[in-house]
Amino acid sequence: MLIGHRTWAFENRPVISGAAAVVGPEEGNGPLANDYDIIHEDKMLGQDSWEKAEQTLLEEAAKLALERAGIPKERIGFYISGDLLNQITSSSYTARTLSVPYIGVFGACSTSMESLALAAFIVNGGGAEHVLSATSSHNSTAERQFRYPTEYGAQKPPTAQYTVTGAGAAVVSKGEQADRNRPVIASATLGRVVDMGIKDPFNMGAAMAPAAVDTIQAHLKDLNRTPGDYDLIVTGDLAGVGYEIALELFRKHQVPIEETQYYDCGLMVYDRNKQPVQAGGSGCACSAVVTYGHLLKRMARGELRRILVVATGALMSPTTVQQGESIPCIAHAVCIENGGMSE
Amino acid sequence: MTFLWAFVVGGLICVAGQILLDVFKMTPGKAMSTLVVCGAILDAFKLYEPLIEFAGAGATVPITSFGNALVHGALSELERDGWIGVITGIFEVTSAGISSAIVFSFLAALFVKPKG
Amino acid sequence: MSNKKMKNVTPVQKEYQELAKSKEPKRPLLKNCVKAFFVGGFICLIGQVLQEIFMHYFHFDQSKAGDPTVACLIFLSVVLTSLGVYDKFGQWAGAGSAVPVTGFANSMASAAIEHRSEGLVLGVGANMFKLAGSVIVFGVFSAFVVGIVYLIFGLGG
Numbered sequence: 001m002l003i004g005h006r007t008w009a010f011e012n013r014p015v016i017s018g019a020a021a022v023v024g025p026e027e028g029n030g031p032l033a034n035d036y037d038i039i040h041e042d043k044m045l046g047q048d049s050w051e052k053a054e055q056t057l058l059e060e061a062a063k064l065a066l067e068r069a070g071i072p073k074e075r076i077g078f079y080i081s082g083d084l085l086n087q088i089t090s091s092s093y094t095a096r097t098l099s100v101p102y103i104g105v106f107g108a109c110s111t112s113m114e115s116l117a118l119a120a121f122i123v124n125g126g127g128a129e130h131v132l133s134a135t136s137s138h139n140s141t142a143e144r145q146f147r148y149p150t151e152y153g154a155q156k157p158p159t160a161q162y163t164v165t166g167a168g169a170a171v172v173s174k175g176e177q178a179d180r181n182r183p184v185i186a187s188a189t190l191g192r193v194v195d196m197g198i199k200d201p202f203n204m205g206a207a208m209a210p211a212a213v214d215t216i217q218a219h220l221k222d223l224n225r226t227p228g229d230y231d232l233i234v235t236g237d238l239a240g241v242g243y244e245i246a247l248e249l250f251r252k253h254q255v256p257i258e259e260t261q262y263y264d265c266g267l268m269v270y271d272r273n274k275q276p277v278q279a280g281g282s283g284c285a286c287s288a289v290v291t292y293g294h295l296l297k298r299m300a301r302g303e304l305r306r307i308l309v310v311a312t313g314a315l316m317s318p319t320t321v322q323q324g325e326s327i328p329c330i331a332h333a334v335c336i337e338n339g340g341m342s343e
Numbered sequence: 344m345t346f347l348w349a350f351v352v353g354g355l356i357c358v359a360g361q362i363l364l365d366v367f368k369m370t371p372g373k374a375m376s377t378l379v380v381c382g383a384i385l386d387a388f389k390l391y392e393p394l395i396e397f398a399g400a401g402a403t404v405p406i407t408s409f410g411n412a413l414v415h416g417a418l419s420e421l422e423r424d425g426w427i428g429v430i431t432g433i434f435e436v437t438s439a440g441i442s443s444a445i446v447f448s449f450l451a452a453l454f455v456k457p458k459g
Numbered sequence: 460m461s462n463k464k465m466k467n468v469t470p471v472q473k474e475y476q477e478l479a480k481s482k483e484p485k486r487p488l489l490k491n492c493v494k495a496f497f498v499g500g501f502i503c504l505i506g507q508v509l510q511e512i513f514m515h516y517f518h519f520d521q522s523k524a525g526d527p528t529v530a531c532l533i534f535l536s537v538v539l540t541s542l543g544v545y546d547k548f549g550q551w552a553g554a555g556s557a558v559p560v561t562g563f564a565n566s567m568a569s570a571a572i573e574h575r576s577e578g579l580v581l582g583v584g585a586n587m588f589k590l591a592g593s594v595i596v597f598g599v600f601s602a603f604v605v606g607i608v609y610l611i612f613g614l615g616g
Binding site: 408417 | 496499500503508525526528537554557558560574593598601606608
Binding site for chain 1: 472475476478479484486491540543545546547548551554556562565566570573589
């Protein structure tokens with residue numbers, strides 16, 4: 001049901017019946033290592049190319065999420081997925097393997113919550129009993145496509161971010177009485193494109209921060225809530241630079257973010273003091289692996305009851321950047337609650 | 344003594360490159376292209392050869408010497424063969440650098456996979 | 460259609476861009492320049508040593524010793540790129556590794572190695588000059604302009 005301008009409240013309380021987070025070696029050396037389901041030591045996963053490796057990550061996450069949900073893939077109604085690669089090939093080729101009806105989406109690094117919101121909408125509206133939502137990214141495929149060959153010795157500036165190698169998947173299912181323990185997708189706010197004229201592709205945090213704040217404000221306004229109604233609000237990948245800017249923007253727009261814990265997945269996925277990741281993590285998998293690996297586990301332990309995950313994406317291409325365009329960004333928010341909670 | 348000047352001059356040219364990267368916020372490609380053009384211009388004013396005399400490898404190793412070599416090739420052919428020399432001479436002096444870069448890069452691609 | 464030169468930045472955008480700039484971590488210019496100086500100087504020093512070796516042991520004369528020296532440095536750079544260390548070295552050394560001819564070789568080797576997965580012809584062959592291409596194009600073009608200027612003004616060689 002639509003509430004306000006762009007928020008869906010899911011009155012039938014669809015649940016996340018299974019989720020999985022699969023990552024590469026650098027994420028496995030990060031602070032959240034214990035929360036991932038699979039950590040690969042070889043960044044190429046024994047494949048012939050980086051792209052095939054990313055596809056393998058996505059397939060593993062999808063399969064594991066289905067196992068956790070206890071649902072065979074034949075019962076999946078739809079598979080909604082996206083990634084950073086041209087023509088979202090990781091997702092499409094994984095869809096080939098899964099052989100389920102496929103909806104490909106592109107939201108850059110906001111894809112995780114974009115696809116989760118759509119999955120919840122479909123299940124809530126009776127469009128399917130189970131929908132698989134997934135996304136992936138890989139440091140080398142992103143570097144290769146957006147920036148430089150991986151062995152090139154260019155010096156990255158301190159504002160640059162490090163694309164997470166990983167994949168996150170979640171099965172969204174119809175909520176039932178027996179699901180009191182499973183996380184519920186309570187609501188979602190879809191973002192609109194915000195472009196404040198930032199042109200530097202090595203400073204995506206600055207480009208994305210306004211979109212994140214815009215979506216969070218819209219969500220709170222539509223539901224008539226304040227940040228204090230949440231135990232945690234996380235943005236997807238603003239990282240060091242974007243996070244500071246977002247705090248400033250919250251101050252300026254008088255959003256009382258201090259009422260809750262506010263953090264960013266790009267800052268959680270790596271240890272910036274030990275790992276050479278400049279400003280922090282980014283990539284579709286950043287918000288996905290932190291949410292499906294770490295945050296859902298904290299919810300299961302009862303540490304968090306209601307969270308807002310706001311995945312942020314920068315929608316440029318190398319061509320538009322070279323043509324002098326600025327970077328338009330978007331942020332999609334999903335509110336996840338503990339099964340026991342009600343409005 | 345040439346060793347000292349090779350170190351100092353080479354280092355200073357690299358500092359110029361670093362300033363292009365950090366102060367002018369150029370991408371590495373733009374910065375290197377700028378330095379090559381600078382090398383070409385310096386040779387046009389007959390300033391690069393004396394630098395090579397003085398600093399040896401400090402002037403021949405940085406990418407600026409590439410611009411110098413291209414101009415040198417063009418100008419010496421111009422003198423020898425007339426106007427067509429401007430076209431025929433350009434790659435003459437730089438052949439070692441470009442050819443070896445192509446050959447070794449190709450061999451590397453045959454035997455090595457990227458490590459990420 | 461957007462005309463990038465005339466694109467008007469709204470006051471809200473301008474204010475935001477100033478905020479973004481204020482939050483941008485400053486690049487450690489002095490530290491980077493010092494690293495570039497020492498690394499670049501050191502690579503050139505190695506070049507000088509190689510040149511002396513070629514002149515005295517292999518009997519190249521002064522004007523010709525530069526060629527094998529450059530070839531050696533390029534070989535070294537390609538090896539380091541193949542071992543997967545040049546990119547880490549480059550992150551630390553900045554222009555110190557990019558400006559010497561070793562940086563040029565790294566740009567070609569890294570592109571060639573990266574695109575091997577697309578095959579030898581369309582992958583390696585077509586992409587090898589992805590990064591080095593602009594250096595060659597602008598170098599050649601400026602040499603051409605200089606040549607033409609010399610020709611027009613009758614300056615000879």
